[in-house]
Amino acid sequence: MKKSQIIAIVIGVAAIAILFSLPRVVVDNDEGAAQITDSEEPTSSNPADMHLGTVDESMAAEIASLKGKMEAEDNQENFATFADSIAELYLEIGKFDSAAYFFELAAEKINSLERLEKTGTAYYEAYTFALNEQKIAFLAEKTRSYLNQVLEKDPKRLDLKTKVAMTYVSSSNPMQGITMLREVLEAEPTNEDALFNMGILSMQSGQYKRAADRFEELVKYHPNNLQGQFYLAVSYFESKQNNKAKKQFEQVKDMTTDPMVLSSVDSYLERL
Template sequence: MLNNIRSKQAILIVAILLLVGFLFSRDVKGLVKPKDESGKMPTTAQPTVTQLTIEEVSSTAKNLISNVTAKDISALESKYNAASSVERIENAKQLAQKWDDLEQAAPSAMYLEVVAKGEPTLNNWVLAGTRFLKAFDNTQDSLVQPVMLQKANASFTSALAIDSTNNDAKTGLGITIVNGMGAPMQGIAMLMDVVKKDPKNLKANMNLGMFAIKSGQFDKAIVRFNDIISNIKASPDAYFFLATAYENLGKNNEAIDAYLNSKKLAANPTLSNFIDKKVTELKNKR
């Protein structure tokens, strides 16, 4: 049984990694987790976080871009470091945008945090939190991940301190809690509250569906993703996760249909190759 669960985990993680960079959805680490004897999801302890500086995060990101672009970034950073407090915020905005344009979420988020601390508005804290979550999704670095998650949690908490009714902040905070910043059910309850007030909130619904998969509640995931597809948005990632849920219940025909819909909407060669292999595999199981 345990080997079967681990096998499903491996398949799902590989599949999700293929989606990173072009699908809306978040990368869910270790999608299928066994429940405890009471049938509840196990409580996740908060991670031990190593502090990272902007300089450290920036230095790592520069290894992933061209030397010319890295030099341009360094020049902007020198200007940022020499600036007065007011000018520094404007420079931080420029650096955040520059790093975001380069698809480097971690340093972008760090500079957005500087902006939010200097100009603590609801929008600035939500932007910082959202970018930290993106950085959490996009890195496999075991030191960077918990820092990004904790900072996302802190950013959304600051946003809710300004407006406790903001759905974007509540959704983001709920996601961080389920991913390790508290008891999973607390985060689920927060997302459910968002959906209750805003039934067509795509991000909250998507994450509830993914967390249903993560906890092995595939029937609930199927209902959730079918509702998303029918009433909110028929996206490639919604179809992909729907297929994943069907596959885990042995409903191979339904899984094949959903995978093919995902392939059609995404029109991505890497995902298409994966789905073609997956469909062939499922057809052989009929």
């Protein structure tokens, strides 16, 4: 579990709306969703221009050097190699939209399933952190554009189908995303990502008993999923199943030594 996500949980249940790839979704009683907006500025056409000034000097110099070599390269394979190298550097520091931009440049030169997946996955990671409505829509569309090309060749990639599904949840057609997640679970009832995301969607709609059912199913098959174990406890807490919540929070404490996770758990236990 990302530490920033755990910290947010301590603030309260309202923070759930900004956790785990869903910072802009409100879900209705049928596990559907509606989009809401925020105040973040839209992305630039080249996010790397914005991010270059936020990296340390040595990495910025390395990126600038690679970019210069890339732009001067006529050989498509070499161009793609330089672009990939720049993208990997941005991945190291969590600048996913910049990474996606350069993975995309590489994929445009040398098209392969691996490059398409890298590009789509990077765009998806950027999407999960976006807050501005325009940026969300842009990154979601990019994600679908690249990951759907992989799915056309390999429809059994349920992990990618789950990512595509989540991009629809915050769109004008949220039920398409819900339907896709259900299709994933029909094909693989124990799918970890689909069960987790359906649980999160239920939490966001305030359906904590339904969320508890989803997370119970998740940890039944994936007991080491700390996120699922934690959110199961939160779901019990919010649905007033205090005895179950206390037992579950204690179980989470036994699963980790991370001080931020433990602080979050203790915060809930104090309220029981």
